């Protein structure tokens with residue numbers, strides 16, 4: 326027999342241990358007898374273990390007849406997961422420009438905005454859609470899903486470009502989402518009305534109540550943007566376009582989430598079906614240890630907030646700051662039936678993303694747009710794709726990445742951010758994985774007792 330190594334155990338008080346199965350999503354509490362049986366099984370002794378206990382462990386996918394039986398189950402689950410995510414439309418991002426009208430304090434694209442702003446021309450957008458048609462055909466994809474990104478896609482100067490994109494996308498019935506800072510939305514009213522139903526969703530960032538937001542998300546002049554963005558959100562919701570409000574969280578604004586939630590309630594946004602708000606970590610993807618520590622500290626703070634102010638969960642539909650800890654919470658929240666392991670970290674590493682840069686070049690994820698080290702092809706003057714480079718990104722499941730294959734937390738982590746992995750060296754990467762594992766241990770140390778109480782009372 327074979328005991329999965331994808332099992333996390335942690336000792337609770339009163340001679341109890343919690344078991345979290347990252348493969349099946351099962352969460353259980355065992356007594357000393359059960360824990361000692363597990364220890365014996367880890368050492369290869371399956372014969373002295375109680376038969377009923379063995380049956381339960383088998384049923385909940387902790388225990389297998391052999392390692393190959395576990396591998397086979399994992400392969401089947403991966404295949405199912407692939408069927409679900411790979412049969413959809415092609416994921417694409419279009420950056421009509423790298424210019425931006427804001428200077429947010431934490432922007433990772435700072436350099437791109439400072440250089441001479443680059444934008445696509447109308448002709449280049451036509452070439453872009455010709456290239457997109459070829460890629461969709463070659464991949465036998467069910468159409469394409471487009472996200473407009475930048476810089477800031479909605480500038481006065483980009484209006485003719487956005488109109489051309491809307492025209493070409495709606496001719497193909499490709500749905501569009503726009504990642505915008507939201508300050509210019511009302512200037513685009515007539516354009517969105519001209520192509521009804523084409524724009525499905527806006528992602529707009531609000532970093533807190535006005536006094537915090539305005540310190541972080543500012544115009545080039547230094548003036549705050551809060552009021553303009555609030556009008557933008559109102560405009561979008563009134564036009565029937567869904568809004569995903571993103572809150573970029575760090576230590577500066579985490580304490581103001583409650584105040585922001587009150588503002589959302591005052592506006593009545595949370596009562597609208599087409600409004601959602603979610604938290605996200607301010608990302609650097611630079612492989613800094615500090616960034617991971619921040620991720621952990623923020624998760625801690627947000628978990629405490631959720632405990633003290635349970636209503637926050639009704640305002641923010643997704644409060645996960647760390648993908649790995651967030652996935653651990655899925656097991657703990659006992660979503661056993663719908664639990665799926667994290668085989669991939671993000672879309673860039675699963676289906677792959679085609680990012681059409683404002684410079685006529687192709688990139689593998691939005692964060693890499695404009696960075697010469699990550700170019701994987703071009704669409705101006707015609708389509709050229711370096712498949713070898715693209716294949717370093719897409720379809721990178723945890724069973725394929727050699728370092729991740731046998732990692733005990735792989736099915737929580739999903740293999741990590743490809744962008745980060747390519748920016749840091751092997752030593753740094755190993756250190757980061759060590760920190761991730763330690764964070765899970767620390768997290769369990771702090772919270773396992775609460776989880777077990779929930780499990781026992783359910």
Ligand code: SF4
Nearest residue numbers: 729732735738741758
């Ligand atoms: S080896 Fe590192 S990146 Fe890979 S799954 Fe484990 S923690 Fe994640």
Ligand code: SF4
Nearest residue numbers: 671690692742743744
């Ligand atoms: S590879 Fe990293 S930076 Fe790129 S989309 Fe995925 S998580 Fe984001």
